[in-house]
Amino acid sequence: MKRGKRYVEAAKLVDRASLYEAADAISIVKKAAGAKFDETVELHIRTGCDGRHADQQIRGAVVLPHGTGKKVRVLVFAKDAKAEEAKAAELAKYDLLDDNHENLGDQI
Numbered sequence: 687m688k689r690g691k692r693y694v695e696a697a698k699l700v701d702r703a704s705l706y707e708a709a710d711a712i713s714i715v716k717k718a719a720g721a722k723f724d725e726t727v728e729l730h731i732r733t734g735c736d737g738r739h740a741d742q743q744i745r746g747a748v749v750l751p752h753g754t755g756k757k758v759r760v761l762v763f764a765k766d767a768k769a770e771e772a773k774a775a776e777l778a779k780y781d782l783l784d785d786n787h788e789n790l791g792d793q794i
Contacts, residue, residue: 692720 689697696718706714719725735742762772 696720 699714699718715727733744735744737743762769764772
């Protein structure tokens with residue numbers, strides 16, 4: 687199979703017969719990066735766990751340092767003191783129980 691120029695250049699940086707430490711692998715990935723967009727890296731780890739057994743499943747989540755870049759909107763359904771508490775915490779920007787909410791969909 688014929689490979690592209692960038693792939694061939696990146697493949698020269700990696701010795702497939704050797705194992706790399708995490709710091710070395712990250713530096714190789716950074717050297718091989720050449721796209722005009724944010725690239726992703728996929729990581730595979732052999733844990734020796736059998737995922738068919740509930741007590742051996744591994745799950746987790748990662749919190750990105752700068753978030754996802756999407757605007758987060760929170761809608762609070764509350765009355766009286768709790769509504770004021772949400773407004774004070776800047777969770778609620780609009781009061782849905784007000785009579786002046788005809789064009790609320792355009793503002794959100």
